Amino acid sequence: MLMDTLHVITCLCLILHQAHGHLRNVATSNPKIQESIVNTHNRLRQQVNPPASDMLKMEWNTEAQRNAYNVARLCSFLHSFPSQRKITRPIRAQCGENIFMSSDETDWDSVIQSWYDEKEFFEYGYGTIDQDEMVGHYTQVVWSTSFLVGCAVNYCSDTDFPFLYICHYCPQGNMIGKEHRPYESGRPCSTCRNSCEGKLCKKLPGNKQNLDDVQKKTVG
Template identity: 45%
Template sequence: MSTNLVTPAVAALAVVFMASVVAATSVDDWKLLDTTLPANQEVIVNVHNELRRNVAPTASNMLKMAYNEQAAGNSRLSAAACSSTHSARSARTWKTPQADDLTMHEPGSSSSSEWDCGENIFMSSNPRSWDEVVHSWYDEVTSPGFQYGKGATGPGAVGHYTQVVWYKSHQVGCAVNYCPNHPGDLKYFYVCQYCPTGNLDTRINKPYDLGTPCQACPHSCDNNLCTNPCPYADKYNNCRELFNTYGCGNNSGGTFVQANCPATCKCRTEVQ
């Protein structure tokens, strides 16, 4: 029985450095962007969903995002570190509602009850709105440029863009922090974590499936975004082949597929 593990693409993790060109503002203005405020959470979710539903070419399986307090808490810890280096993978996990189901896990996760989350970082010399921050990540689609199926079209990173529009990442949590002792001019740190993680190496240049919006979820669609995420994840990228060969029954091959391909076995109509 041949299997192929799915792993996150490490090269997709990068940091955006952007110095603000607006006039100097009060050092306390960043507190207005605190993500414990429901209004800021709403902005973050709405901007992400607006960008996701309008990707070009269009996506058939783009999931609608929701705000996640676990991811936000981890983002606050990351922002508090005042480091341009990404937080450890062990600090970017989401304990899912199915945490007691030991057959469920995201490829590369730290445990069977937690999923890895991706992370985008933005640094600025002055406070920037959450709308600006999220758009700065998305704008990698035009600079350096991204072509679906091929990847970056110019020199530079596009991993922030692909994470923002990764079809399966349907939970987001963010934080901002002021770091007065950080060397240089970039004192404002913004962090968003995305769960489950995007940028998997098996499809890094295809962050979603092409097609008519909601083609993959005709009965679970809200304004061109799917609302039926699969709560499970397959361990191997050839689970469909394993299912076609062994099924998900109680025979020896089937029990292996059950244990390692829960999304294929359990999610027949959900986006996975």
């Protein structure tokens, strides 16, 4: 009986180890992966056309990462409830969510790029130009006031697309009635109150006024 129990435990540990092994190169617990995700988002946000006058520079948020992980581990493949996407620091905010599923391990750069590539079906100021195509992932990636991001990945067995990637964006984008204009067009950083860095508005540490402005722009 003891040997049978040990065999079951050994097999279970092996399964868990194998599942974890699938994620080794994309696990967001790795600071280098976190940095890469942030850099990819900022690079793409710099490239929007028409240029953005108010695009905030993104940074990593551990609370958003934890929320994304808690959702990913459920393997539901559906958007989570709003209550599962809230953060309290550095601001209290409701967060948006992008989901990507794959049959094979995919690097984060490609995942984020796939969301951004929906721009092919989007016209600034008008919205989607093809009702059969999605553009919401793109607009969330380039939503100017979403300046905090946290992502997670999970391996979900017994499905054709077991690799589940999730990013949470805070404050959330895709506000109803504003989806056609995810940012204000104009000369890069021309509406920033703070310094500009690589065509992006850089939030100054401890600048509560800036955080309040972000909340007003998102909710208003």
